[in-house]
Structure formats: structure tokens, C-alpha cells
Amino acid sequence: MRKTFLTAALFFFAVCSHAGELGESLDFNGKGSYMSKALSASAGPGLIHETGQSAAPEKSYDTIVLNGILPDKGVIAQVQTAPDKWEAMHLETYDGGRFWGKYSFAEPRREKVSLRFYSSAAASTGTLKIYDVETFLSTEPAEEEAAAAQPRSALSAAPPAIPGITLVTRAQWNANAPTSAYSPQTPNMITVHHTAAHFAMTKEEGLREIKFLQDFHQKTKGWADIAYHFIIDGAGNVYQGRPVNVMGAHVKGRNTDNAGISLMGNFMETGPTDAQLAALKKTIQGVAKVYNVKTSKFYAHREIGSSDCPGNILYAKFQNMRKELQRGPDSELASLFSSPRNRTLESLDTLQSIQSGTAIW
Numbered sequence: 001m002r003k004t005f006l007t008a009a010l011f012f013f014a015v016c017s018h019a020g021e022l023g024e025s026l027d028f029n030g031k032g033s034y035m036s037k038a039l040s041a042s043a044g045p046g047l048i049h050e051t052g053q054s055a056a057p058e059k060s061y062d063t064i065v066l067n068g069i070l071p072d073k074g075v076i077a078q079v080q081t082a083p084d085k086w087e088a089m090h091l092e093t094y095d096g097g098r099f100w101g102k103y104s105f106a107e108p109r110r111e112k113v114s115l116r117f118y119s120s121a122a123a124s125t126g127t128l129k130i131y132d133v134e135t136f137l138s139t140e141p142a143e144e145e146a147a148a149a150q151p152r153s154a155l156s157a158a159p160p161a162i163p164g165i166t167l168v169t170r171a172q173w174n175a176n177a178p179t180s181a182y183s184p185q186t187p188n189m190i191t192v193h194h195t196a197a198h199f200a201m202t203k204e205e206g207l208r209e210i211k212f213l214q215d216f217h218q219k220t221k222g223w224a225d226i227a228y229h230f231i232i233d234g235a236g237n238v239y240q241g242r243p244v245n246v247m248g249a250h251v252k253g254r255n256t257d258n259a260g261i262s263l264m265g266n267f268m269e270t271g272p273t274d275a276q277l278a279a280l281k282k283t284i285q286g287v288a289k290v291y292n293v294k295t296s297k298f299y300a301h302r303e304i305g306s307s308d309c310p311g312n313i314l315y316a317k318f319q320n321m322r323k324e325l326q327r328g329p330d331s332e333l334a335s336l337f338s339s340p341r342n343r344t345l346e347s348l349d350t351l352q353s354i355q356s357g358t359a360i361w
């Protein structure tokens with residue numbers, strides 16, 4: 001019941017704090033974690049942004065991680081650790097100002113979170129963006145509880161080719177090796193996500209972002225590899241994440257035999273591109289074809305986990321599509337976009353453009 005309520009509440013109000021892929025995304029001022037602030041030339045050096053207090057986290061945490069874009073390399077971030085005490089957060093920066101930050105407390109806590117950003121640059125004229133701020137307990141299993149119960153054998157078989165799509169392979173995006181052994185899986189369900197991170201619009205940007213995401217997942221969360229099996233940029237390029245025949249780390253408690261597809265971007269803020277949606281359709285179809293996934297086993301993250309992922313704007317399309325699916329018998333998901341009754345996502349594009357004038361999102 002609680003999950004049903006949460007799903008409805010998050011869709012309509014989107015103000016609750018909620019889980020990230022495995023952690024809890026914090027809410028600031030009823031708007032989630034996302035913020036973007038263009039700085040004027042007079043902004044630096046000195047304080048360039050203060051988040052104010054987050055809503056109270058639902059669960060105790062000892063680790064805070066965030067990711068975004070810094071306006072210059074001289075930025076430092078601080079986290080409030082006591083009423084009059086601020087501590088420096090560890091920041092890692094990448095090309096284009098892309099960064100992640102992490103702070104670890106000695107003991108678990110439930111306090112609200114406040115962050116400050118300072119610039120040391122003489123003139124900091126860029127834009128500070130925060131895509132997501134998450135809290136979690138470092139003592140929780142690094143990945144999936146179920147993983148421990150499964151044989152953690154080395155991956156013996158290469159992943160199958162996915163018909164209809166040309167993947168940007170791990171070799172092509174220069175992936176790091178996984179940091180621990182994978183658990184094999186045979187997907188019987190598909191879950192769609194957004195990355196709640198940078199909305200890369202070109203392959204050049206996408207290659208940087210996929211590399212960032214893997215580093216972020218491995219180094220801040222301690223996961224073996226990037227969370228998802230497929231990641232799609234705004235230009236419609238599909239990047240190979242984890243091999244689809246090994247377990248991902250994309251829905252807490254539901255990772256077993258679950259293929260995770262994630263669209264780059266934060267769809268609480270904006271909508272996916274047409275190229276991205278077209279690539280999503282092909283990826284869903286291709287995976288469903290290889291593994292005979294049923295229409296009833298196709299989910300948005302928020303439907304099976306406490307999360308606002310994949311964002312209200314993308315989820316609106318899914319809600320309508322699933323309604324349509326539920327009218328028919330449980331059939332092969334692979335035929336979703338080709339059978340006459342289920343030509344839903346195409347008609348949803350039309351529906352979306354009609355409804356977008358009604359300020360639902």
C-alpha cells in the first residue's frame with residue numbers, strides 16, 4: 001500500500017525525499033536535489049551557493065555523495081556537520097567541470113543536510129549545477145543483498161548481441177574493469193531509469209559522461225561497475241554498461257534477472273529527446289526479443305522501488321503506455337512497438353505534445 005501511495009504522491013507532487021538507485025536522494029525546498037545557478041562576474045572569490053537545509057532524510061546515513069558541474073576548478077564544497085561547524089567535502093573533477101563529491105561521517109546520523117560552495121577564482125562566471133545529492137549507509141551491502149546468495153562465479157559467457165542496436169562498446173568508451181566479480185543473470189524483466197545526471201547531447205559528451213558515471217558508481221558507492229546495462233545519450237547513442245547477462249545495481253532489492261536501461265538526463269526537469277526515445281524503444285525491443293520478456297515485466301524504476309526515477313516527464317509516457325499494455329493479454333514485450341494494439345509509445349509522443357500545454361509537468 002505504501003508503495004502505491006508513494007508512487008502516486010511522487011508523480012503528482014514530486015516533493016518527497018526518495019531513493020536514488022540504491023541510496024536516498026535529498027530534497028531541498030520541495031524541489032529535489034537539482035539546482036542550476038549561473039554566476040555573475042562578481043560572484044568570486046567567496047561563497048557562490050548555499051543549499052539551505054534539506055528535508056529530513058528518511059533513513060540514517062553516514063555518507064553523502066553528490067554530482068554536478070563546477071563553474072571553475074577553484075571551487076570547494078563544505079558540508080555542515082554541527083550547528084556551527086562546516087567540513088570540506090572531497091571533490092573529484094573531470095573535463096568540462098563535471099564533478100562528484102563525497103563526505104563520510106564517523107557515525108550514522110539522521111540530521112538534515114546543508115552544503116556550501118566557495119570559489120577561489122577571481123571571476124567565477126560559469127554555471128554551478130547539482131544534479132543529485134544522495135545519502136546512504138556505507139555499512140549496507142555495497143550492491144544487492146541477493147548477490148550474496150548467488151554464486152559469484154566469474155562470467156563465463158559473453159553477453160548476447162542485441163538485435164536492432166549498435167552498442168558503443170565498453171572498449172570504445174574505455175571502461176574500467178569491474179572491481180569485483182559479477183553475478184550471472186538471465187533477464188526476465190526490464191526497468192527504465194534516468195541517470196539524474198548530465199544530459200549529454202552528443203557522442204563526444206556522451207563518451208565523457210559514461211566514463212564519469214562508471215567512476216562515480218565505482219568510487220563513491222563502491223559498486224563493481226556502472227549500475228546499468230544500457231545507457232542512452234541525447235543523440236540516441238546506446239552505451240554498453242554491465243554485460244546484460246550479469247546482475248546490475250539499479251533497483252534496490254530487485255536487481256536479480258533485471259535488465260536496467262537508463263537515459264542520460266534528469267527528467268524531472270526536462271524531457272528526453274526524440275532520438276533518445278527512439279533508441280530506448282529499440283533497446284527495449286531488442287532485449288525483450290533475446291530474453292522473451294513479457295509486457296507485464298516492463299517497469300519504470302519508481303514502480304518497483306521508492307524513487308522518483310525516471311523523472312515525471314519520462315514517467316508520464318510510461319504510465320500511459322502501461323495502461324495500454326494492461327488492456328491486452330500478457331504478450332511478448334518485443335512486439336510492443338510493432339503490433340497494432342500496442343503502438344503506444346508512438347501515439348504517446350503525440351499525446352505528450354498535446355498534454356504538454358496543460359502544465360501537468
Ligand SMILES: [Zn+2]
Pocket residue numbers: 020021192193194250301307309310
Ligand atoms: Zn532509477
